[in-house]
Amino acid sequence: MQTGPQPADFADVRATNLAVVLRHVRNHAPCSRADIAAATGLNKATVSSLVADLIERRLLRETGLAEHRIGRPATMLVLDGQPYAAIGLAVSADQLTAVAVDLAGEQLLSWRRSFPALASSPGKAVSAIAALAGRVAGRVGSQNRQVLGLTVGVPGLVDSDGTVRLAANLGWRDVDLRADLVHALRDPKYDVAVDNDANLSALAEHRYGAFAGSSDLVYLTGEVGIGAGVIVDGRLLRGGRGFSGEIGHVQIDPSGPRCPCGRTGCLEAMAGIPAIIRRVLPDAEADGPITDFAPEVDEVVRLARRGDPATVDSLAAVGRHLGHGVAILTNVINPDVVVLGGNFVPLAPWLLPAAEAELAARAVAPDAGGCRIVASTLGAGTAAVGGAARALATVDAGHLPPPPSPPS
Amino acid sequence: MQTGPQPADFADVRATNLAVVLRHVRNHAPCSRADIAAATGLNKATVSSLVADLIERRLLRETGLAEHRIGRPATMLVLDGQPYAAIGLAVSADQLTAVAVDLAGEQLLSWRRSFPALASSPGKAVSAIAALAGRVAGRVGSQNRQVLGLTVGVPGLVDSDGTVRLAANLGWRDVDLRADLVHALRDPKYDVAVDNDANLSALAEHRYGAFAGSSDLVYLTGEVGIGAGVIVDGRLLRGGRGFSGEIGHVQIDPSGPRCPCGRTGCLEAMAGIPAIIRRVLPDAEADGPITDFAPEVDEVVRLARRGDPATVDSLAAVGRHLGHGVAILTNVINPDVVVLGGNFVPLAPWLLPAAEAELAARAVAPDAGGCRIVASTLGAGTAAVGGAARALATVDAGHLPPPPSPPS
Known part of the structure; x- marks a missing residue:
């Protein structure tokens, strides 16, 4: 036969x-x-x-x-879907965020705990992530919901096995986070996945953001680094090994500053949140490296609101660099919208005009190929929301959960 | 209801x-x-x-x-599929290429005629394209085959209506090529499409090339300009308005030469075929701008084969610029393979080592994310083959031709 x-x-x-x-x-x-x-x-x-x-x-x-x-x-x-919940959890420089949503996208809980990821070993991070995920799963389980999946977002290169190959800003290299979490959670019945935080944020924007459903969308993280999550034709662009979206380490200026990655003039080194703080608040690092950016970003916003010329000029210069980076994305992948996230959001009013002008000058396509640059409206925890959305997207695509055990 | x-x-x-x-x-x-x-x-x-x-x-x-x-x-x-044929036709600086293939991908004919596109108006180009397409359709029809579609590849920004919004090197802007061709061909029964030549070449590589089936593949044209056709997850990346792949106008060096597009230091201005010829054969343009590159490229190859140090050094420098461009693609979209096409193919032995070294230095992912740079093995007319493949791909995707009229 x-x-x-x-x-x-x-x-x-x-x-x-x-x-x-x-x-x-x-x-x-x-x-x-x-x-x-x-x-x-x-x-x-x-x-x-x-x-x-x-x-x-x-x-x-x-x-x-x-x-x-x-x-x-x-x-x-x-x-129906009420019996299900998906959990998303995101690791950033200074905190862990966890959310759970039901199948209709209704947010069931949103928890946050401070965690000094920049100063912690991967082992400590695994313990902290597993503890938080376990508590969320316990709460969801106590509501008689079956957990569809747990997705953890990390700022770094994550391969398809869930190994963090490189998270330079966290100092991680070849951390088998998925396996470590499965072990720490004692082989849970639900799927555990690890993904790049920018990818998950892009999924969140695509499902719940102001430009939800836009089939060609990019999300730029504004955390310690600048990562891109890229949606193309309605689907996440992962690339051959899952290492797409590293716009933060594309060289913007060969005479620019040294980047922690070892190269010079990377977008991240010129327009990342630490670069902005260093530029506007030169004394901020006097007491050692910054591990919690929120207070410094607040101070930058305060100065900009007051119209402080040096601050406004600095933010315009950073905006131009961001516009340069967005122009590269526009020339290569022609998105409809680039969403600035994280700490870029409160700074957006001063970044966007310069970014848009630079984009218009550098884009080949008329009208910048229709690309707009906007600030995210989803608020903090976007990557965690995206982690939950990832499980829902797999259900929509037909990867259905097994029939649940009959209710007791 | x-x-x-x-x-x-x-x-x-x-x-x-x-x-x-x-x-x-x-x-x-x-x-x-x-x-x-x-x-x-x-x-x-x-x-x-x-x-x-x-x-x-x-x-x-x-x-x-x-x-x-x-x-x-x-x-x-x-x-079956024997009763069908798809036609692809490509416009380059100095010639038109046409191919017809049957549903199984068997090449039925491959025709070429010289056409000075750089020196012709869009109107003349429409007449020449329509004349060649009409002859191919006539030949195919005389074999009792139904034409599934005609796709014309053009080096420029083509929108989803088949209008060439900008083909800077041809001097075209807002040319409604699809409508003009439909008119010139007197409303043929088959579909007429116009697409970017790099996109079509990427389709050809994806279907017939040495890395056929690779789900994340980029093709770089080596014609007057450098355009990228990008396959992501097995599908062509078009972007919101179809203007993706303009890697040729990403700035590689802010102190680089002026590009015909008006910007400075574009990849195309530093590593395009005219830039290579200008660098290796400074006298080549003494009698006016070059419109036919093949003889000059042959001369560059001859010098490189002889080991002429200035030529070899120049090609290595160009290779580094290409590697820089490929590194941007790698960091943003993480392809498995980048295929150099057109006039880059005979120059590849001298371009590739420097390009690979530059890629390795600039890529964030370990092992350049698995990306290889290779020369195309499909030979000339890749974009035309891709034009034919485009119609076949739509059949594979379920857009079937209407039942043919019964054979006479």
Whole structure:
């Protein structure tokens, strides 16, 4: 015989069809099986089988509500998903942030604890992350929700196995964070994933931000470093080994300052938050390196609000460098919008005009290819929200959770 | 009633399933309807309907061949597609190239005519392109093949309507090439598309090149300009308005030479073929601007082969600039391979070592994120081959041609 069953092909088609039904109900609930069949072109038997599968997985439920129509009344379907939660957790220079959301994207909790990541070993970080994740999972479990997944965002190069190959600003190299967390969490039933924080923030913007649904979107982190999360044609651009988005280490000026990465004139060295603080508040590092940026950024904002000329000029110069970086992204990938996140958000009023002018001058395409630069409106914890969104996106794509055990 | 039929959703599912069946037969022919059902998980009635559709469109045909197995013998299916051809045509500085391929990718013809695009108006170019395309379509038609589509590649920014917004090196701006060609070809029955030449070359590499199937691949044109065609996760990266891939106008050195685009130190101004010729053969432009690069490139190769130190040094310097450009692509999108095309191919032995060293120094990811720089092995006319591949890719994706009229 030529071919046996091929599970991959089978899964593709079935997953596509399950996802089509799930998306249809998300957009059109309440609706009947006949509605779904009519709208999708799937035959009624197929729809019944798919719906049964989704009900068994508690992603859909029957409302019992019947509409008046010709023929017998139809049982209506709506999204369920209440029994599920996804957890996202983000590591930044000075804190851990955790959120949990249900399948509809409703935020169930948002927790934050200070953690000196810059001054801690990877081992200590694993313990702290696992402790926080365990507490969140416990809370979600006490609400009788099944955890769909935990995704941890880290500012660094993360490979597809969840190993942090390099997080220069944290001083991490080849940390097998995913395996360490699985071990520390004692082999939990849910998926544990580790991803680049900029990637997760881009997912959050794509799902919940002011430009949600924009199919070509870039998020720039404004933390210790500058990382890019890139959405292309509605999907995260990861690259061959998952190391995309390192715009922070593209050289902007060969005569620029030395970057901690060892190169010179990197975007990050010229326009990162530490560079801004160093420029505006030259005395800030008098007592040693800064590990908590918020107070210094507040001070920069205060000076800028007062119209302090040196501060305003410095922020305009940094804005030009950011615009240069955005122009490179625009010439190479032509996004619709570049979202500035993190500590760039409060500084945006002084950064954006110069950034936009520089972008317009350096972009080849007319009207900068339609690219706008905006400040994120999602607030702190964007990467954690994106971590949760990552699990939801895999459900939307048809990677469904196994049927939950029957409620006790 | 909540929802009526939604043709888009219907088409999505049906197209997905048609494409699944077509791909299965492409990979496993000859096979029976039962084989397809078993392998894909589609039910037999659905498979029969899909196969009937594909046979009617003459994309599949029955062989009549039956294998011995338990139960009644099955009719076997193979790819048909012989009644179809796709046409690709590329405009470069000094010539037009046209190819036609059948649905299996077999090249049916490859024609070339010299055309001084640099010295011609867009109107003259339209006439020349339409004349060549018409002749190719006539030849293909005389073989009783239906033309699936014509795609024309142009070195410039092409929007989704097929308007060339800017082709600086050709001196074109806002040329509605697609509409002009449709008019000149008298509303042909086949689709006419216009696309960026680097995009089409990337498609050709992705389908037929030495790294075919590599899901993260970049092609760099080595014509008058340097354009990038970017494949990400197996799909062409177009960006919000289709203006991606303009790596040629990313600034490599702020103190570099003036670029014809008006900016300074663009990659193209430092490492484009005219820059190489100007550097190695300073007298080449004594009789006016060069419009045909092949003889000059041959001369550069001859000097390099002889080991002429100034030539070898110049090519190494250009290689470093190319490596710098590739490092930007690597840091931002992390491709597996960057393919140098066009006139870079004969120069590659002298460009690559310096390019690779520069890439390694500037890439953040270990091992340059796995990125290799290689010379194209597809030969001239890559963009034209890609133009034909574009029509085939749309068939693979489920955008099937309408059933042909019955053979006379």
